[in-house]
Amino acid sequence: MNSVQAVAKSYQLFNPKAYLQNNYVPPRADFSSEQSVMCWKLRCLHEACAKGEIKGHTVLDIGSGPTIYQLLSVFENFDEVIMTDFLEVNREELRKWLKNEPDTFDWSPYFKHVCKLEGKGESWQNKEKHFRERVTRVIPSDIHQPCPLGKEFASGSVDCLVSSFCLEACSPDLEAFQKALENIVGLLNPLGHFLWIGALEESYYLAGEAKLTVVPVTEEMVKAALGKAKCVIREFRTYSMTPAMKVGVDDVSGIFFVWAQKRDNK
Numbered sequence: 001m002n003s004v005q006a007v008a009k010s011y012q013l014f015n016p017k018a019y020l021q022n023n024y025v026p027p028r029a030d031f032s033s034e035q036s037v038m039c040w041k042l043r044c045l046h047e048a049c050a051k052g053e054i055k056g057h058t059v060l061d062i063g064s065g066p067t068i069y070q071l072l073s074v075f076e077n078f079d080e081v082i083m084t085d086f087l088e089v090n091r092e093e094l095r096k097w098l099k100n101e102p103d104t105f106d107w108s109p110y111f112k113h114v115c116k117l118e119g120k121g122e123s124w125q126n127k128e129k130h131f132r133e134r135v136t137r138v139i140p141s142d143i144h145q146p147c148p149l150g151k152e153f154a155s156g157s158v159d160c161l162v163s164s165f166c167l168e169a170c171s172p173d174l175e176a177f178q179k180a181l182e183n184i185v186g187l188l189n190p191l192g193h194f195l196w197i198g199a200l201e202e203s204y205y206l207a208g209e210a211k212l213t214v215v216p217v218t219e220e221m222v223k224a225a226l227g228k229a230k231c232v233i234r235e236f237r238t239y240s241m242t243p244a245m246k247v248g249v250d251d252v253s254g255i256f257f258v259w260a261q262k263r264d265n266k
């Protein structure tokens with residue numbers, strides 16, 4: 001078994017509901033405090049999307065997991081949203097939520113917060129309804145394949161890429177991290193936009209029975225990786241985890257937010 005296969009094996013124990021409880025409820029998702037890491041992430045995504053440049057037909061989310069927050073500011077500027085993950089348990093969790101089935105995660109605080117950020121007076125129920133309508137596919141992905149979505153998706157077939165906490169959490173080492181970045185950027189049209197959130201200097205995280213190994217990356221390493229992947233950085237922001245945000249489910253030091261654009265291949 002090679003190192004990529006070992007990572008895939010470790011994910012067999014990944015528990016979506018435990019993962020959501022570890023990271024997407026207070027204190028990390030405390031909407032009463034602007035200092036919470038989730039308020040920071042949603043602010044970064046909102047401010048980048050509010051500039052009006054990030055728009056087109058298809059936005060693709062790589063390594064969605066069981067979460068949707070990463071798309072709540074970007075989705076309205078696109079005709080279709082494609083969500084993807086390596087694990088069927090995560091794709092099933094997303095499908096159940098999209099069909100409004102019982103016993104799924106309550107994302108309403110997130111919709112309320114994004115409506116507040118946008119300040120358009122839109123009801124959160126309306127935004128939630130629109131989101132459910134806009135997600136057209138929930139399909140498998142594997143960032144370690146040259147064609148992460150399989151042969152159907154030719155290179156340069158999407159207008160915007162989103163990925164949050166995936167590349168560093170699924171790559172055994174920096175070389176695999178770099179190759180995975182180039183694999184997913186290959187899906188992006190030239191001049192397409194890339195909204196990327198990730199963990200800084202993290203070596204592990206927990207998701208129920210699963211203890212996942214993370215390749216620790218620094219701000220400089222992420223910036224260098226983007227340059228090698230022929231992406232121009234439009235914005236790079238970081239958040240340092242405060243003691244209140246350190247809840248014992250990982251050893252993450254900080255979070256990065258990148259708005260990047262794929263270079264034109266002319």
Ligand SMILES: C[S@@+](CC[C@H](N)C(=O)[O-])C[C@H]1O[C@@H](n2cnc3c(N)ncnc32)[C@H](O)[C@@H]1O
Pocket residue numbers: 008011014062063064065066067070085086087090141142143144163164165166169170
């Ligand atoms: C830390 S979770 C991130 C989930 C979500 N995007 C978020 O922001 O919390 C990492 C995700 O990557 C997925 N994953 C693991 N190996 C992968 C691979 N080879 N290709 C794509 N996704 C993978 C896992 O199933 C998991 O959902």
Ligand SMILES: O=[N+]([O-])c1ccc2c(c1)CN[C@@H](CO)C2
Pocket residue numbers: 023028037038165168169199202204205214245250252
């Ligand atoms: O602070 N957070 O909001 C937050 C959310 C998700 C994740 C982290 C931190 C750190 N670990 C990653 C997996 O590598 C997942």
